[in-house]
Amino acid sequence: MPFSSPSLLSTPYTTLPIPRNLIPPRQSPSPSTTTTTSPTPHILWIGCTTTPTTDTNAVTNPRASMFIHRNLGPLLSATDLSTQSALEWSLNLLGVEHIVVCGHYGCSFLSTPSTSTEEQTTSWGVWGKDIAAFHAEHARLRKGMGKEEEEKRFEELYVLAEAEWLGRQEMVRKAVVERGLRVWAFVWDEERGEGVRVVRTGEKVDGEV
């Protein structure tokens, strides 16, 4: 779970358009451990299972260049075997150079967290129990804000927190230091057919001096 502190919900950030060429083609040779002759994916794309899968259109990179991992949220967790194996596979075997965490506006899972006792005992209720708690805290902090704006802000803060959680994981941190792995936080806007990049205030943005 990316949220370790409610203060993260007050993180100052901004959203930026995603340049078409933000993620370049693979820069390093494909790892020799793979036996396939097709190009080895160099992007780990982490998306939500409730999105219509058009979120990868946020960039022009071909689908074949992406190793795609989806679950509800998406929700990353150090105790989830699926998340951990996807990270290990893509980092150690594929040698990915970029990780994209991509949420989407209007996510039904994030916007309607389980609240009833009955829902909280379902598998998806257990899966999202921490999200429900932070959703309630976010709603309290954003009291007076329109519902749509509040949900958009929560989605943006959510992917930012997930990207920052990834950056704290040992295997990710090692790849960042040793070979310049980049981690990106995106939110896909299905209505507009484009995404935004979420950047913490003060973070250096590509292209800036």
Ligand SMILES: [Zn+2]
């Ligand atoms: Zn979703």
